[in-house]
Amino acid sequence: MAQKGKKKETALGAEMSRFAAGVTGVAMLVLLFVYPLFITDQSYSNILRVKYKFFWLLVLIMAGLCLLAGLAWFFMDRMEHHGEETRAFAVRIRQTGWKELFTAGEKGLLVFITIALISTLTSEYVYESFWGNEGRYSGFFLLALYTIMYFLVSRFFQFKQWYLDAFLLAAALAGIFGITDYFRMDIMGYKVGVPLETADIFTSTFGNINTFTAFLGMYLAAAAALFAVEKDWRRQLWYFLHLAVASVSLITSQSDNGYLAVGALFISLPFFLFGTRTGIRRYLVILA
Missing domain, CATH: 1.20.58 (Methane Monooxygenase Hydroxylase; Chain G, domain 1)
Structure with missing residues (x-):
């Protein structure tokens, strides 16, 4: 019985991982194929805003769906298996440690985005620093999107x-x-x-x-x-x-x-x- 329950738990987590892999796969296909060709108006006057909006919508939709998948896994595990898979996941985190979850490059990325956040919050122009509307939209918001996309793609995307x-x-x-x-x-x-x-x-x-x-x-x-x-x-x-x-x-x-x-x-x-x-x-x- 214990083995059967363990298989169900594993299947539940694997199903959510497959869903996240599918979401990131579709997002990457859209980014690689649709995004380079996407343009809405017969002029170049708004092309920067159009490309920017396309990208942040894509990342937020991808992140939102992956977050929903994670929440669904959490609540389904609590209802069906009394949180056993969640506890097993927490045990693995404690055994390996938070530091082992990230590579050296990823730790550097987290340090960078933290410094960028501090810089944004302490800026004299917080709004402009966050949105980057005075510099081709390259503000903290866009940097955060890059970071979110990196971690989702590196964890779930299955390359073909x-x-x-x-x-x-x-x-x-x-x-x-x-x-x-x-x-x-x-x-x-x-x-x-x-x-x-x-x-x-x-x-x-x-x-x-x-x-x-x-x-x-x-x-x-x-x-x-x-x-x-x-x-x-x-x-x-x-x-x-x-x-x-x-x-x-x-x-x-x-x-x-x-x-x-x-x-x-x-x-x-x-x-x-x-x-x-x-x-x-x-x-x-x-x-x-």
Whole structure:
């Protein structure tokens, strides 16, 4: 009977963990595929607010659902098993200690977010420091969202290869959109009535050219790394196509950030690839 009860408890906790894994999985898919392409209005005037709102809503919904799952687990355990699984969880925490729950990097993150909170509360401009509305919304609220998302994803998210493929596909579409903007095709009509000298600094689904090239830097790095380590020739071709799109997108973006991203990539790749002849050949292909 005791073993049967233990199995039920384990099944209850596992079910809640699977639910949280599903929530974080959907959130990551939305972030990797939908977010890069999301834009609501046929202009760039509100794109920063739109992207910001999209992100904080996504994180809060994900966190809220995971919190509800945790509360459901707690109350169901109390009703069905008289809190046995909750007590077992508390015992494991006491045995391992709170310090063992976090890696050194995570402890550093917690120290950082604590310092950021103190800085916000002691600021002369508490409202602006919290919301970041005077600096591209990079206030404590956004930093807290980053922290919450990190801990939820690192604890529950179950990585699968197709998440990267979804990101590459979304990035390719955004990159191709940017290439068309370089040729001033304006296929979405976002630049109608905008002066030419101003229109050229806004592009794709990101608006600001520097933000766009920062995104392309991540796209290029992901495509290059995946191409370098992939063994299946079909997936190699898939990643090489993305490598080509990312390269052309960065070139046509005409931003200094793009050159810095390319330089950082080519400096770092040898540390991972030069251990084998295949790695060296792949590096030369990427370099070409």
